[in-house]
Amino acid sequence: MKEGYNIKRILVTGGAGFIGSHLCDRLLRDGHEVLCVDNFFTGSRANIAHLFGHPRFEMMRHDITVPLYVEVDEIYNLACPASPVHYQFDPVQTTKTSVIGAMNMLGLARRLKAPILQASTSEVYGDPYQHPQSETYWGNVNPIGPRACYDEGKRCAETLFFDYRRKYGMPIKVARIFNTYGPRMNVADGRVVSNFVVQALQGEALTLYGDGEQTRSFCYVDDLVDGLVRLMGTEDSITGPINLGNPSEFTIKELAIAVTRITRSGRKPVRRPLPVDDPRQRKPDIGAAKAFLGWAPKVPLEQGLEATVAYFRDILEVPETLPAVPALTVEGIFTAAQVTPQTYSAAVQSLR
Numbered sequence: 001m002k003e004g005y006n007i008k009r010i011l012v013t014g015g016a017g018f019i020g021s022h023l024c025d026r027l028l029r030d031g032h033e034v035l036c037v038d039n040f041f042t043g044s045r046a047n048i049a050h051l052f053g054h055p056r057f058e059m060m061r062h063d064i065t066v067p068l069y070v071e072v073d074e075i076y077n078l079a080c081p082a083s084p085v086h087y088q089f090d091p092v093q094t095t096k097t098s099v100i101g102a103m104n105m106l107g108l109a110r111r112l113k114a115p116i117l118q119a120s121t122s123e124v125y126g127d128p129y130q131h132p133q134s135e136t137y138w139g140n141v142n143p144i145g146p147r148a149c150y151d152e153g154k155r156c157a158e159t160l161f162f163d164y165r166r167k168y169g170m171p172i173k174v175a176r177i178f179n180t181y182g183p184r185m186n187v188a189d190g191r192v193v194s195n196f197v198v199q200a201l202q203g204e205a206l207t208l209y210g211d212g213e214q215t216r217s218f219c220y221v222d223d224l225v226d227g228l229v230r231l232m233g234t235e236d237s238i239t240g241p242i243n244l245g246n247p248s249e250f251t252i253k254e255l256a257i258a259v260t261r262i263t264r265s266g267r268k269p270v271r272r273p274l275p276v277d278d279p280r281q282r283k284p285d286i287g288a289a290k291a292f293l294g295w296a297p298k299v300p301l302e303q304g305l306e307a308t309v310a311y312f313r314d315i316l317e318v319p320e321t322l323p324a325v326p327a328l329t330v331e332g333i334f335t336a337a338q339v340t341p342q343t344y345s346a347a348v349q350s351l352r
Contacts, residue, residue, distance in 0.1 A: 098153030178245025
C-alpha cells in the first residue's frame with residue numbers, strides 16, 4: 001500500500017464461505033479492495049454473487065494447499081472446512097488445508113511483509129476441563145479421533161504462526177472463533193443452528209444429540225466479523241490468540257426451544273447418540289477481546305436467529321406462515337399453539 005493511502009488490498013482465503021463472505025462485505029464497506037480466494041469445497045458463489053461487478057472486488061478460484069503468488073497488504077486466512085460433516089468427508093485434505101495451507105499463506109505474508117490473521121477455532125480446546133475457556137488453557141483434544149483432522153490441524157496452524165513470529169518477527173494475529181451462526185450458513189453443514197432451523201422449516205422433528213444438556217455459546221456473524229477486523233487493526237505486539245465468541249451460554253435444549261418458537265414448529269425432537277468427542281461445554285472467556293480490542297458481541301440470540309430463519313426460509317422457499325403441527329415441542333413443554341414469548345421464557349427458565 002502506498003504511503004498516505006488508507007485503502008488496502010486485502011486477501012481473504014475462504015472468502016466465499018459463510019464467515020468469509022461476510023468479511024468480504026465488511027472490508028468492502030470499509031473502502032478496501034478485496035481479493036477473495038476459494039476452492040468452493042464448502043464455499044458458494046451464491047454467497048458472493050452480489051459482489052460480482054463491484055469495482056473493488058476480485059474472485060480467484062484456488063486451493064491454498066498450492067502456493068499462491070499475489071500482491072496484497074493484509075491476509076485473512078479463513079480457508080478450511082469448519083463443520084464435522086465437511087471436514088470429516090476428507091480428513092487428510094482437511095489437515096493439509098490447515099497445515100500446508102497455513103505454511104503457504106505464512107510464506108506469502110513473509111515475502112510481502114504483510115500482517116496475517118489466522119482464523120483458528122474453539123475446537124483447539126477439545127472437550128474442555130476448564131470452563132469457561134481462556135486463551136491460557138491448553139485444551140483436552142483427542143489426537144487420534146474422528147475430529148482430530150480439524151482440531152489438531154488448527155492447533156498445528158497456530159504453532160506455525162507463532163514459530164514464524166519467533167523466527168522471522170512477522171506480524172501475526174490468531175483468533176479462536178467460537179460457534180458462529182447467521183445468514184449464508186450451509187444448509188447441509190450439520191451444525192446445530194442450521195440443522196434445527198432447516199428441520200423446523202421443513203416440518204421435520206429436530207434432532208437432539210445426547211440429552212441436550214451440552215452447552216454452546218452462539219455468536220452472530222456480524223459480531224464475529226467485527227472482532228476479526230478489530231484484531232487485524234491492533235498494533236503488531238497484539239498477536240493473540242484471542243477468543244472471539246459470545247459468553248452467553250445456552251443448552252442445546254434451549255436453542256431447540258428458541259428455534260421452535262421463531263419457526264412455530266411443533267414436532268417433538270428425535271434423540272440420537274452423542275457424536276464421538278463432542279464437547280459437553282463450550283463458553284469463551286472474552287476478557288482479552290474486551291481489553292485489547294474493545295470488543296464484545298452485541299446481537300442477542302433471539303435477534304440473530306430471526307435473521308437466520310428469514311435467510312433459510314428464503315432459500316428453502318418456505319412460506320411465512322406454517323400450519324401448527326399437533327405435536328409437543330422440547331420435552332413436552334408446550335404445543336405449537338402455545339408458543340408465545342411468555343411460554344418460551346418460562347420454558348427456558350425451567351431448563352436452567
